[in-house]
Amino acid sequence: MVVKFLSFLHKTLTQSPKSKPLYVSYFLNHSLSQDQYDPPFSLAKKPKPKNTTKPKETPGPNNDPGLPVKSDLPFDFRYSYSESNPAIEPIGYREPKRFSPFGPGRLDRKWTGTAAPTQLETDMEKIMEERNRVLGDPLTEEEVAELVERYRHSDCSRQINLGKGGVTHNMLDDIHNHWKRAEAVRIKCLGVPTLDMDNVCFHLEDKSGGKVIYRNINILLLYRGRNYGPENRPVIPLMLWKPYAPIYPKLVKNVADGLTFEETKEMRNRGLNSLPLMKLTRNGVYVNVIERVRDAFETEEVVRLDCKHVGMSDCKKIGVKLKDLVPCVPILFKDEQIILWRGRRNQELESSAA
Numbered sequence: 001m002v003v004k005f006l007s008f009l010h011k012t013l014t015q016s017p018k019s020k021p022l023y024v025s026y027f028l029n030h031s032l033s034q035d036q037y038d039p040p041f042s043l044a045k046k047p048k049p050k051n052t053t054k055p056k057e058t059p060g061p062n063n064d065p066g067l068p069v070k071s072d073l074p075f076d077f078r079y080s081y082s083e084s085n086p087a088i089e090p091i092g093y094r095e096p097k098r099f100s101p102f103g104p105g106r107l108d109r110k111w112t113g114t115a116a117p118t119q120l121e122t123d124m125e126k127i128m129e130e131r132n133r134v135l136g137d138p139l140t141e142e143e144v145a146e147l148v149e150r151y152r153h154s155d156c157s158r159q160i161n162l163g164k165g166g167v168t169h170n171m172l173d174d175i176h177n178h179w180k181r182a183e184a185v186r187i188k189c190l191g192v193p194t195l196d197m198d199n200v201c202f203h204l205e206d207k208s209g210g211k212v213i214y215r216n217i218n219i220l221l222l223y224r225g226r227n228y229g230p231e232n233r234p235v236i237p238l239m240l241w242k243p244y245a246p247i248y249p250k251l252v253k254n255v256a257d258g259l260t261f262e263e264t265k266e267m268r269n270r271g272l273n274s275l276p277l278m279k280l281t282r283n284g285v286y287v288n289v290i291e292r293v294r295d296a297f298e299t300e301e302v303v304r305l306d307c308k309h310v311g312m313s314d315c316k317k318i319g320v321k322l323k324d325l326v327p328c329v330p331i332l333f334k335d336e337q338i339i340l341w342r343g344r345r346n347q348e349l350e351s352s353a354a
Contacts, residue, residue: 166203200220
């Protein structure tokens with residue numbers, strides 16, 4: 001087959017000039033491909049040069065000179081400062097303690113499952129002196145009125161929303177970021193933390209070093225101080241994710257303290273069949289709930305709060321706060337309803353009078 005093709009090619013090239021174009025066109029039409037991506041001869045592939053350069057190393061926790069982050073803040077790092085109680089020890093954890101929310105090797109403090117305790121000895125006198133120096137002289141009434149008029153409106157760009165998490169750790173960094181360009185920051189509080197606004201104000205001032213100069217229901221203005229310098233702001237390592245909440249002891253007992261099983265069952269049924277004292281909404285403002293419950297306990301023994309659409313998790317958080325602030329005894333959480341019992345107050349009053 002190859003010999004025939006070579007003989008045909010020889011005849012084609014040795015023909016007379018008159019008939020040569022015909023044979024050449026026939027040869028080109030039948031031997032060469034019309035596809036531009038299919039050449040008649042395959043080109044030899046050139047060997048690729050070997051890459052001798054080493055790949056760039058990505059910075060990690062082991063080779064980054066800026067890690068671990070060291071912070072001089074004198075308090076233990078927690079996810080939420082206003083919604084957690086260090087006095088209550090959890091009975092279990094939903095994730096191992098070695099999983100720090102700050103990331104592996106990114107913080108010089110050890111995560112215990114609920115907090116990252118400080119390893120430095122704190123001198124409260126020096127800390128208070130430094131805070132007083134940053135705050136400077138107290139603001140006059142005219143200066144306070146000017147700041148309030150500038151930042152209290154709802155369209156203020158220097159605003160932070162405080163939700164059911166309360167005063168969180170990463171919120172401190174947001175506050176200092178606003179303080180770079182503004183003297184005060186507007187904080188709008190919603191949800192469970194609004195039950196105890198005094199607690200929210202305390203932790204905002206204690207953890208940030210600022211001063212609350214305005215408070216109206218759930219709106220706060222946090223002032224940075226006269227001598228505040230953004231270049232001297234504290235180092236606040238950020239949490240990379242929200243840690244799982246630990247497991248705490250059961251809030252509602254099968255038999256309430258001071259009651260028998262039958263009496264507890266009767267109190268629960270009475271509370272479920274009674275009219276609700278209040279209807280709470282999701283992420284609402286609960287500033288007046290404590291006073292309403294205290295006033296109701298003057299005449300009623302059992303009170304029901306309708307928390308439909310609030311969520312069972314928020315219902316339990318509301319019950320924990322009411323237990324300490326009213327005070328009262330939560331005896332039932334069912335179908336997003338909270339049943340509160342005022343406790344043995346009549347017997348205590350009689351015994352104290354005797």
